[in-house]
Amino acid sequence: MSNTGNKTTSDRRVGLWLVGALGGVGTTAALGLAAWQRGRCDGTGLVTQLPLFAGLDLDRPDQFVVGGHDIRRSSYRQSIRDFQQRSNVFEPALAEECLPILERWGDNIRPGTVLQAGETIARLAEIPEAHAARTPWAAIERIQTDLRDFRQRHRLDQVVVVNVASTEPPFETGEVHESLATLRPALDRSGPAVLPASSLYAWAALDLGWPYINFTPSLGASVPALLELAQERRAVVAGKDGKTGETLLKSVLAPMFALRNLRILSWVGHNIFGNRDGLVLDDPRNKASKIRTKDEVVAQIVGYRPQTHVSIEYIESLDDWKTAWDFIHFQGFLGVKMSMQFIWQGCDSVLAGPLVLDLARLALWSQRRGDSGILRHLACFFKSPMGVREHDFFVQFRLLEEYVRSACGG
Secondary structure (H helix, E strand, O other), rough: OOEEOOOHHHHHOOOEEEEEOOOHHHHHHHHHHHHHHOOOOOOOOOOOHHHHOOOOOOOOOOHHEEEOOOOOOOOHHHHHHHHHHHHHOOOOOHHHHHHHHHHHHHHOOOEEEOOOHHHHHHHHHHHHHHHHOHHHHHHHHHHHHHHHHHHHHOOOOOOEEEEEEOOOOOOOHHHHOHHHHHHHHHHHOOOOOOOOOHHHHHHHHHOOOEEEEOOOOOOOOOOHHHHHHHHHOOOOOEEEEEOHHHHHHHHHHHHHHHHHOOEEEEEEEEEEEOOHHHHOOOHHHHHHHHHHHHHHHHHHHHHHOOOOEEEEEOOOOOOOOOOOOOEEEEHHHHHEEEEEEEEEEEEEEHHHHHHHHHOOOOOOOHHHHOOOOOOHHHHEEEEEOOOOOOOHHHHHHHHHHHHHHOOOOO
């Protein structure tokens, strides 16, 4: 067995702190982890269960404790019931078996913050504490109090913070965000916030020296000052925007057109879904963040800019079943124009949930290994990977393979 400080693998305890813990992705990740602990999960959908990772000392499911922040009054029981009624997912017997674990974890959930999260997200907040912070630093201090308490109460060796909250509107950055020296003093000022909520969580985690993963398109840790903080505290960071559906297919199919020397003329993607994320993205300001990350993939892969169009529409009746229709118009030999169409339908949270567990395990392991800053080898998990401009899924996955093999001495 390998050692982490004075702890062996068998007695190490780790925490998974979810920002947006009671949302669809947070609930699915927690339920999946509980089912895995109970031996009711076979590892399908978990990248880290591939043979490639067998040589890494990744944390087992029974080593995890879950906690988190949320802005709504709910529970894992209620969230699972909503999934079962509206999306017809989660086997009742499995959910019932896992509820004792989930209810214990639910006791760890604390009120989040909506400071500078945008009007649409602020309207979802049902807890007065979510609106309480008057300055960014006040919000950060409360978040850090919750994080420290979680680690101390459960005697955890490590904690990873993963943002799975709703998508914020784009946040404009400026000179104040270029360094810690300019950003730190601004955090204690009232008035217009200098960081959105996603970045306040990022600061709180990184300042403690803990891994922070941004599974959303929100700003998170993607400003120079926060990356400087990560290096200063020897913390690891990765993001942004989990790649689970239509964009995953784009990053797989676009290389085929490039390598066959078929010229893409236009690529139209129409997305419809109806969960809470869809409701938030029905606000054009929040939608702009999502479209920005989805619409840059094809041009980067093929090396030129075909006409592209991405649309996202809220269709309430679909709930968590995301459906995408894509139309690809391309030109082949002798100038002949052809087309390809596909329809992708998947349960959004069920696609995302296992990737959250993958990222948590890999980030915790990388920190134990002594890494700091951006984990570029995790690019294949994200639509807009930090520190990597490459969008070809297979090239991205090779980065992960090379990292793992190097770590295993291969």
